[in-house]
Amino acid sequence: MNIKISATSHPALEAQLAAAINNKTKPLGSLGRLEHLAVQIGLVQQTTQPALREPSIIVFAGDHGVVAEGISAFPQDVTWQMVENFLADGAAINVFARQNSIALHVVDAGVNHDFGTREKLLSMKVANGTRNFAKEPAMTVAQCQTAMKNGAELVAALSGNVLGFGEMGIGNTTAAAALMHKLTGVPVADCVGAGTGLSAEGIRHKQAVIEAAVALHANVEAPADVLATFGGFEIATMVGAMLAAAERRMVLLIDGFIVTSALLVAARMHPAILDYCVFSHQSDESGHARMLQALQVKPVLQLDLRLGEGTGAALVYPMLQAAVNFLNQMATFASAQVSEKSSD
Template sequence: MHSLAQFTVPAIADISDAPLTARLQHLLDNKTKPLGSLGRLESLALRIGQVLGTEAPALLQPQMLVCAGDHGLAAKGVSAFPSDVTWQMVENFLAGGAAVSVLARQHGLALTVVDCGVAKPIAPRDAAAPGAPQLLLRKVAPGTADASAGPAMTAEQCAQAITHGVEVVRALPGNALLLGEMGIANTSVASLLLARLAGLPLADVTGAGTGLDAAGIERKRAVLQQALDANAEATTPLAALAALGGYEVATLVGAVLQAALERRVIVVDGFITSAAVLVASRLQPAVLQRCVFAHRSGERGHSLMLAQMQAEPLLDLGLRLGEGSGAALAWPLLQSACAVLAEMASFESAGVATQTA
């Protein structure tokens, strides 16, 4: 078994490189355009070059990783949907009918779905055809315990889930990882982790999730307060993750740590995947140097979570689906940023006059 006390968080190095950053900025400044006129696309190109450590970054074999798990809190009515939806959506991912399946297919993203702790057994699949979604069975248990009555996971279960995330990413090719998730009640988990790790009031960080009405949101807040009270001693990042989190979130924490260690570009989706990055960054702050935040979710609390990480998301489309859908939608912007660096002419090469004072 794994023990959180024995779990060694990998040291994530600071990748700040002033000479490389200066060279990348010089390249961008000398493209055939007014200075800074490509706006956020330029800062995105700079970030990708910094992560990959090169003036000519190329995004290779991008991987969409969707982690799924169920939550004991769901029985308390914190979601508008029953927990059965979790396994049903996993089947939908694999059948190619979910939003993330469609978007991954459109953008050439390899889709891996991980059963981290879905309540219903997911049948193993034969070897997936090339380009088809892949299923990995890494179930720690069939759903977490009810966090409103005590810890959602034992320390050993949490460490096992984190380790699964590390091992899954280690086996995936490519230099870019896009994060996705599925789990009825996991917006509650994200709210709990944000409230505990940032010291923010539950009222500020708790929203409608899958579509609760005003009364449902109040009921959800009351249940989440019970969870915070029942786990008042869980204040460190790993302890809070075990007490309040879910198997899919813990697996994503491991995935983020490993991807950061390998200097992959990490494309963060919405509220729940941001919660995993928040935990990982509290363990190793340099994780954030490798992250591109895809969008600002319509879920209450996500803006506050992004602020905790000083993150500036690329898109703001009112999305609140999860699954990795926002990460997939942002992906073409990363490709465009690399294309501008690689293919756009400089003033000198194009024989175009530079700006005069």
């Protein structure tokens, strides 16, 4: 993919945004993270009066061949069953997206199921799931490139300026943990968690499977090759969508562990993408905190979530609205005729 992502750094604009925020009728810094979000969004949009338009969340679904190794507490059929739940408006992400007036799109990036033609389902199936990366690369380089291109095409069809990311795929915490280890160097034991509810024994088995796979593919180093070897079609499609969204100067709402693993790949390819990302929350999935630390970013919320689907992205969106609205609508000391703090 031929992508160009510009850093948002603009010292003069940042100074203008800071001055506008500091002149609001409040003590300096008293709106905390909302002030940082206001500055970030202003820099993304290159204006002192940012606006949020037509927010969307895309849920990417795909299956993983590595489930053959017994690394999930749930059978693979749950992937397509949950896609059906999304299409029937029955999942948590449906509730939260509807609550916040966020358009929701569901993408079949590589589910091991034939959905037929469905009005609400965007079919971008590369294959019926990846191969088992414990035995061979999850996908070919060509398949990975196709998935990333599909993600970019999805973004090209959107008209808004805020995009959240969600996922569904039994086995994808295993893929995400492998990506995390390869791209950060954090020990596998610190990357692996319970996923959909593994026991302690199950977690140890999952760790062993990843460690053996990492040894098998020891020579894989470049981010794109790591993605093709250990990733999923939903993760690769997400990477392409993230890169294209940042190129279009959209605000990216990053959900939990799996979505952040896709962002980790994207950031290794184009580091400037981090300027556009709001990390919605710190997942309760073991490893996510370390992943966020590796990216040197701070999540907005800490709610002990570990559901995926883009739920964290939907929940954080009102915080972005609050940040933009106070910047644009809150009175200044002068306009409200409120006395400012006297100098000592």
